[in-house]
Amino acid sequence: MPVPSILFPADPLNPRRPDPHFAWEARLVRELGGEHLLVDHDALLAGRAEEAVRRVPRGSGPLWYRGWMLPSARYAEFAAALTARDGNLLTSPPGYAAAHELPGWYGAFEGATPPSVWIPTSGAVPPTPEELAEAVARLGGSGAAIVKDYVKSRKHEWHEACYVPELADLAAVGRVVGRFVELQGEFLAGGVVLRRYEEFERADGPDGPDEDGGDAAGAAGGERRAVEARVWWLDGRPVLVGPHPDAPHLQVEPDLTEVSALVRRLGCRFVTTDLASRADGSGWRVVEVGDGQVSDLPRGIDASGLLASLIAA
Numbered sequence: 507m508p509v510p511s512i513l514f515p516a517d518p519l520n521p522r523r524p525d526p527h528f529a530w531e532a533r534l535v536r537e538l539g540g541e542h543l544l545v546d547h548d549a550l551l552a553g554r555a556e557e558a559v560r561r562v563p564r565g566s567g568p569l570w571y572r573g574w575m576l577p578s579a580r581y582a583e584f585a586a587a588l589t590a591r592d593g594n595l596l597t598s599p600p601g602y603a604a605a606h607e608l609p610g611w612y613g614a615f616e617g618a619t620p621p622s623v624w625i626p627t628s629g630a631v632p633p634t635p636e637e638l639a640e641a642v643a644r645l646g647g648s649g650a651a652i653v654k655d656y657v658k659s660r661k662h663e664w665h666e667a668c669y670v671p672e673l674a675d676l677a678a679v680g681r682v683v684g685r686f687v688e689l690q691g692e693f694l695a696g697g698v699v700l701r702r703y704e705e706f707e708r709a710d711g712p713d714g715p716d717e718d719g720g721d722a723a724g725a726a727g728g729e730r731r732a733v734e735a736r737v738w739w740l741d742g743r744p745v746l747v748g749p750h751p752d753a754p755h756l757q758v759e760p761d762l763t764e765v766s767a768l769v770r771r772l773g774c775r776f777v778t779t780d781l782a783s784r785a786d787g788s789g790w791r792v793v794e795v796g797d798g799q800v801s802d803l804p805r806g807i808d809a810s811g812l813l814a815s816l817i818a819a
Contacts (some may be wrong), residue, residue: 508567515547540817555587566593604795607656614772626697650703656696706732754804
C-alpha cells in the first residue's frame with residue numbers, strides 16, 4: 507500500500523515553503539519519515555484548482571490535506587484537480603461536507619449536542635421574518651439561542667451578532683441574525699443556524715466565550731470560558747485528545763464513551779469533536795464537529811501521534 511503524503515498550504519510570500527502557520531506540522535511530518543507537498547490555498551479559494559495543485563507531482567497516490575478551511579464546493583474542485591493528476595484525497599468531497607457543515611453531522615449527534623435548526627440561504631441574504639419565525643417554532647419558541655452559519659459563529663461579536671437572549675422576541679432574533687449575515691458577507695457558509703444555548707462549566711483564563719456556551723459576562727469581560735476539549739478521530743478511533751485551540755492552557759479529560767459510537771455513526775474517516783462539560787455536572791456535550799483536515803491544533807501540543815497515524819493510514 508502506498509504511504510499517504512500530506513498537503514499543506516504554501517507560504518503566499520514563498521511558494522516553495524509551507525505557510526508559516528503549518529510549518530511546524532510539515533517539519534514534524536518529515537521527522538516522522540513522511541512526505542509533505544504544497545498547494546496554493548489562495549488559488550483554491552479563487553476557483554483555480556488546477557493552478558493550485560500544480561506543484562503536486564502526478565501519480566502522488568493517497569493524500570491528506572492539513573490546511574485552512576475551504577468551502578465544500580471548492581474542496582470538491584480540489585479533489586477533482588488532484589484526481590486528474592492521479593492523486594486521491596482520502597477524505598472524499600461528500601465526507602468533507604458531512605464533517606465540515608452542521609447539517610451534515612447534526613443527525614449523527616442529535617441528542618448529544620445542543621438542539622439546532624437551520625435555514626439555507628442564497629448568498630449573504632438574511633432569512634425572511636417568516637422563515638425565522640418558523641425556525642424559532644421548530645426550536646421550541648422560547649429560551650436563549652446562538653446564531654451561526656453551517657461552519658462558524660461570530661462569537662467575538664457576542665451581543666451584536668451571536669447571542670439571542672430570548673427566542674420569543676422575534677424582533678431581537680431578526681436583528682442578531684441580520685447583523686450576523688451582514689458581517690459574514692461573502693463568507694457566509696450554507697445558511698443560518700439557530701442553536702439552543704446551554705450553560706457549560708467555566709474556567710478562569712484570558713480567552714473569550716466559546717462558540718456555543720459562552721455567557722454574557724464572559725463575552726463582555728473575556729475572563730472565563732467553557733471547559734472544552736478537542737478530540738481528533740481517525741477511522742473511529744481517538745488519536746489525540748487535547749485542549750481547544752482557543753484555550754490551550756486548559757487541560758481536560760472528557761468522557762468519550764458516548765461520543766465514540768456517534769463518531770462511528772457519522773462514518774467520516776478523519777474528524778474532530780469539540781466537547782464541553784455541562785455546568786450542572788450532567789456530562790459532556792458535543793458543541794462542534796469538524797473535518798480533521800481543516801481543524802486547528804492548539805499551541806504547544808504534541809501532534810506526533812496524530813501525524814504518524816495519518817501517514818500510516
